[in-house]
Amino acid sequence: MKTIARVMMIAAGMLAPLALSAADKDRNYVVLEPTAARSQLPFSDAVQAGNALYVAGTLGLDPKTLGDMKTAHVPDDAAEEAKLVMEAVKHTVEGAGYKMDDFVSVQIFCTDLALYGAFNDIYRTYFHGHFPARAFIGVDKLVRGARFEVMGTAVKGAH
Secondary structure, three states: OHHHHOOOOOOOOOOOOOOOOHHHOOEEEEOOOOOOOHHHOOOOOEEEEOOEEEEEEEEOOOHHHOOOOOOOOOOOOHHHHHHHHHHHHHHHHHHOOOOHHHEEEEEEEEOOHHHHHHHHHHHHHHOOOOOOEEEEEEOOOOHHHOOEEEEEEEEOOOO
16 A cells, blocks of 8 residues: 555654643654644544553544545445554554554454454454454444544563
8 A cells, every 4th residue: 555655754754743841742742644634633643652652543444535534434344444454553553663563452442343253363463473462342333434443552672
């Protein structure tokens, strides 16, 4: 996917420019591929504090619909959505200079617990040698009609 190859981090090639308060001087706010549509969202893709990276809740949005966040949506196929959400998480983590194997904790929110096994089949391919601590949480709804939302914490040097 060309979108994934175009990781764009601002300010010294790594960090999104934000006004930092005195309490935030040790945090790096990461925004990948900032666009006019993305700038409408009130959160960072990830926040680095020390050697930890806190990855925001991430959806598996169809890349063809990302031009306008008002119309962006997930694909109809649950397996494709699961792959897209994991690719989006990987994109954020690698764009911030981490690896998927740096994850120590992951939370997955899912609107259909019958998809647990199918999600696991895709999820397991993103880790090598170990798996982070994890919660798979059933929820009623997610934004944009998503079935999956993934967030977590990665720590450099944890493994």
